[in-house]
Amino acid sequence: NVWSDAEKASIYVARTIAELIVQQQHLGKPAVLGLATGNTPKKVYQELVRLHQNEGLSFHNVISFNLDEYYPIHPESFQSYTYFMKHHLFNHIDIDESNIHIPHTDLSPDRILQYCNDYETKIKNYGGLDLQLLGIGRNGHIGFNEPGSKFDSTTRLVNLHSLTRLDAEADFGTMEMVPHQAISIGIHTITQAKKILLLALGERKSEIINKALKGDVSTDVPASILQTIPQVEIVLDAEAASLI
Numbered sequence: 229n230v231w232s233d234a235e236k237a238s239i240y241v242a243r244t245i246a247e248l249i250v251q252q253q254h255l256g257k258p259a260v261l262g263l264a265t266g267n268t269p270k271k272v273y274q275e276l277v278r279l280h281q282n283e284g285l286s287f288h289n290v291i292s293f294n295l296d297e298y299y300p301i302h303p304e305s306f307q308s309y310t311y312f313m314k315h316h317l318f319n320h321i322d323i324d325e326s327n328i329h330i331p332h333t334d335l336s337p338d339r340i341l342q343y344c345n346d347y348e349t350k351i352k353n354y355g356g357l358d359l360q361l362l363g364i365g366r367n368g369h370i371g372f373n374e375p376g377s378k379f380d381s382t383t384r385l386v387n388l389h390s391l392t393r394l395d396a397e398a399d400f401g402t403m404e405m406v407p408h409q410a411i412s413i414g415i416h417t418i419t420q421a422k423k424i425l426l427l428a429l430g431e432r433k434s435e436i437i438n439k440a441l442k443g444d445v446s447t448d449v450p451a452s453i454l455q456t457i458p459q460v461e462i463v464l465d466a467e468a469a470s471l472i
């Protein structure tokens with residue numbers, strides 16, 4: 229699914245999410261959404277906010293689970309994904325705060341394992357994710373599942389790859405400030421979603437998109453697992469699709 233520019237691709241993704249929310253509302257059911265951060269989904273969230281403000285889209289039935297969060301980080305720090313989600317989406321829509329789930333990583337190390345297992349259980353208790361929105365890292369990571377992550381992995385503490393940390397430097401100011409770890413839902417957790425939308429925009433993603441979609445399915449490129457999953461839709465702008 230290739231669009232001429234980032235705006236059109238993002239609007240398509242936002243409308244697909246909105247349709248699911250409305251469809252679930254008609255059925256009297258929650259819409260369980262797996263959400264992503266990074267530059268890529270910003271315009272998607274902008275369009276969802278517009279649909280809420282101008283076209284009456286309600287998020288009252290939305291349950292959200294974010295993919296990942298740096299570890300450790302304070303949720304109020306502006307590089308945190310909690311801050312990102314509030315700023316780009318949650319502060320502008322009518323989602324119930326108790327329905328929002330983002331890994332909280334200002335935890336002592338001895339609580340992490342239990343916390344990750346509980347996050348996984350919460351997703352299961354809602355019947356799994358109806359839709360998972362994904363971006364892709366330049367090394368092929370999805371969420372913070374870095375190269376080498378097992379395809380059967382679940383929510384856990386992970387070490388960040390040097391390229392991932394380098395790409396985060398602009399947000400943190402200096403490399404020393406970029407956390408070395410994160411909590412991320414697993415590849416297994418992601419692939420269990422009923423629908424997966426991977427959005428990639430811009431020329432800098434073209435090489436990894438080609439590798440992930442056309443290369444071998446291998447843990448060296450975590451996103452390559454998506455080749456084997458029928459419920460995946462890949463949404464690209466022309467630049468990200470340029471090497472396929």
Ligand code: GLP
Binds near residue numbers: 264266
């Ligand atoms: C981050 C996030 C991912 C995201 C990726 C790409 O590390 N943890 O969920 O998909 O990087 O980011 P961007 O969209 O800014 O290129």
